[in-house]
Amino acid sequence: MFRLENAQSLVGIVLAMGICWLLSEDRRRFPWKLAIGAVLVQAALVLALFGLPALRAALQGVGHAVDGLSASTQAGVAFVFGFLAGTPNQPYALTDPGSLFVFAFRVLPVILVVCALAALLWHWRILKWITQGFGVVFEKTMGLRGPPALATAATVFMGQVEGPIFIRSYLPSLSRSELFMLIAVGMSCVSGSTMVAYATILKDVLPNAASHVLTASIISAPAGVLLARILVPRTPEAEVSEPLKPEEDKVYESSVDALIKGTSDGLAIVLNIAATLIVFVALVAMVNGVFGLFPPVAGAPVSVERILGVVFAPLAWALGVRWADAPTAGSLLGVKLVLTEFTAFIRMGAIPAGGIDERTRVIMTYALCGFANIASVGINVAGYSVLVPERRTEIMGMVWKAMMAGFLATCLTASVVGAMPSELFGHELKPPAPAPAPVLQPTLAPNPAAASTAAPSVTSQPASKP
Template sequence: MFRIENAQSLLGLIVIIALCWAVSENRRVFPWRLAAGALLIQLLLVLGLFGLPPLRAVVAALGQGVEALAAATQTGVAFVFGFLAGGEGQPYAVANSGALFVFAFRVLPVILVVCALAALLWHWGVLKVVTRAFGLVFEKTMGLRGPPALAVAATIFMGQVEGPIFIRSYLARLSRSELFMLISVGMSCVAGSTMVAYAAILKDVLPNAAAHIITASVISAPAGVLLARILVPRDIAAEQSEPLETGSEKSYESSIDAVSRGVSDGLQIALNIGATLIVFVALAAIVNGLLGLLPDIAGAPLTLERILGVIFAPLVWLIGVPAHDAQIAGALLGVKLVLTEFTAFIQLGATPVAAIDPRTRVLMAYALCGFANIASVGMNVAGYSVLVPERRSEVIGMVWKAMFVGFLATCLSASVVGLLPRELFH
C-alpha cells in the first residue's frame, strides 16, 4: 500500500538527484540508463533481502553471525581486561548495568577481530569470490570498467582507502571521472569492520540491525556511483585511450601472515576511530560551551545538535522521516557530517525506542551508514597521496565534492528504502 510517507521519500529521491544534476560539471549529459539501473539494483536488493523468505533467512543468519562474532570478541576482551570489559564477575555491586557498556571495550575490539577475519577470508579466497562477484555485477549493470568495478566492490567490504589498494597499479591511469567515483563511493559506504560495530551499537533498539547495516552499505555503492557520474560525467574518450585489465595486488604469504596483518590494520583503524571520536566530541563540547553563553532560544539552551537539527530537518523530511521526528533525525545527520558517523550511530543507539517512530530509526540507519564526514576528507587525501602521489593535487581538488556525493548517496539509499512499505521491515 502506497502511503503519503512513501510519496515523501519519492520526492526526496527526485530532489537529491536534481540537486546533483544542478551542480554537475556538464548538465547537458545525464546518465539516464545508469540512473534507472542503479535505482533498480537498490530496490531489488532491499526487496530481495527483506521480502523473499529464503534471502530473509540468510540475512537473519548473518545477523546471528554478527552477534556471535561480537560475543566471541568479548571473550577475548574479558581475558585481557577482566571485569573492566563488563559482563559477569564484577567485584562490586552494579547499580546501573547500562554503565558496563564501555565503547572502548565493546565496540573497538570488534574492529580488530573483523579485520583479522577479513584478511584470513581474503587469503583463503572466500572474500575474493564475493568481491569479484559484486565487481562483475557493477561492471555489467552500471557500465564500469573491470578494475574500477573491482575497487568499488572491495570498498564495500574493506573501506574507503583500503578498497582502491586492490587496483593500486591502475589508479594513475583511471580517468578523472573514475577516480572521482572511487573517492565518492568510499565515502558512500562503510567498511566491514565498522558494519559489525554499528550493528552492535543498534542491536537493542533496531530489529535486524545487522541486516540493515549490511544492506545499507551495499546499496549505497550504486547510489555513490550514480551521483558521482552525474556530478562528474563519464569521459568515454579518456577511458578508451587507457585500456585496463582486471588485476589485484592484495596478497598474503600464509594464514598466519593474513591474521597478523589484519590485526595490525585493525589496530590502526581502531586507534584512529578512538582518537577521532575523542577530539571531535571534545570540539563539539567546546562549541556547546561557547553557545551556552548565549541566551536561551525557545526556552532551551542553544547547542550544536539543535543548530544541525534545524539545518538538516528539511533533508530528513524529504527522505521520509515524519515531521515530528525531523529535528532529532536532522541533528543525527548533522552530527554524522561534522562529528563522524560513529558519533551519530552512538546517539541513535542511545535514543529511546519510544522517542522516535520505528520507520524513522530504520531510515536513519541507512542515512548514517557512510563515511562522508569532514574527518574523511583528510583521510582520503592522506590515503590517495600514498596510493597515487602523482594525482594528489587532483584528489585535493575533488575530495570535497566527493564528500558531498557520499553524504547524499546514503540519503538517496534511505529514500529508496522509504519508497517501500514499512511492514516489509517488521
C-alpha cells in the first residue's frame, strides 16, 4: 500500500537530481529520458527481486549462501587464531558475549575468502560471462558504448578501480563525460567482497541483509550513470564507436593459481581497509577530544557524530526516514562520507532491534552501500594515475565532483526503495515514536550485544571492540 511515507521519499529523488542539475556543466542538456528510464529501471528491479516469488527465493538463497560462507570462513579463522576468532569454547569465563565479535576476525577474513572465490570464478569464466551480460544490459538500456558499459558492469562486482582495468586500453580515448561516469559509478557501488562483509555485519539486525546489500549495489549503478550524465552531460561527437577487444589483465594459469593470486589480492584489500579504519577513527577521536573541551550543548557533549547528524538529518528525512530517526540516520550518512561506509555499517549494526524503525534501517542500508567517501578520492586518484597517467590532471579536477555524484546516487537509490510499499520487504510501518531517538554515538561494536556495553565515545571505547 502506498502511504504518505512513500511519497516523502519522492522528495529525495527530486533533491538528488536537483542538486546535480544545479552543479551541472551544462544545465540546458538535462537527460530527461535517461532520468525517467533509470528511476523506472531501479523501481522495476526492486519490485521484481522482492515481489516475484521465484526471484525472492533466489535472493533468500543468496542470504543462506552468505551465512554458509561466513561460517566456513570462521572455521579457517579459528584454525589460525583459536579462541580469538570468537569460538564458543573460550578459556575464560564470559561476562560480555558480545565482545566475541571482533571485526578483524569476523569480517575482514570474509573478504579474503570472497576475493579468492572471485578469482576462481573468473578463471572458470563464470564471473566473466556475468559481467559481460550486465555490460550488454547497460549498453542497451542506458545508451552507453561497449567499453564503458563493460567497465560499469565490472565495477559492480570487482570494485571502483578494478572495474576500469577491463578496458584499460580504451581509457585514454574516453570522452570527459565517460571518464567522469566511470569514476562516479565506482563510488556509487561496492565490490563483491565488501557486499558479503556488509551482510555479515548487518545479519543480526536486518532480515535478508545479503539480499538488500546485493540489490543496493546493482541498482545504484544506473543511479550513478544518471547523476554523472546530469553533472557532466555526454558529448556524442567525442564518443567514437569502436569494437570492444577483450583485455587480458586477469589471467590465471590454473584454479590453484587463481586461488593463490585471489588471496593475495584480498590481503591487500584487507590491509587497506584495516589501515583506513584505524587512521580515520583515530582522527575523529582526536577531533572529539578537542570538542570535549567545550561545554555540553542541549545536555550532551559535542562530537563529530552529533554535528553530522544535525547537518544530514534533513537529507535523511528526504530519503523517507521518519523525523524521529533522522538525527541518527543523518549521522550515519555523515560517517559514511567522512569515515567510509564500513564504519557506517558497523555503527548501524550496533543499533539494536527497536533502536530505529525497520523501514529506516532498510532505507539506510541502500543509502550507505557505496564507496563515496573521502578515502575513495585518494584511492581513485592513485588507481587512475596508474591506469591512465596522461589524464591524471583531468581526473584530479573531477574526482571530488564524482564523489558527490556517488554519494547522491546511493541517496537516490534509497529514495526509490523508500517509495516502495513497506510490505514488499516483509515489515509493516510502525507509528512514530513519541520522542526523538538519541543521536548515534561513535561506538564501533557491530552487534546489539556489543553495543549495549559500548562506551559513548571512541576515545573511551574498550580496546577489544573494533
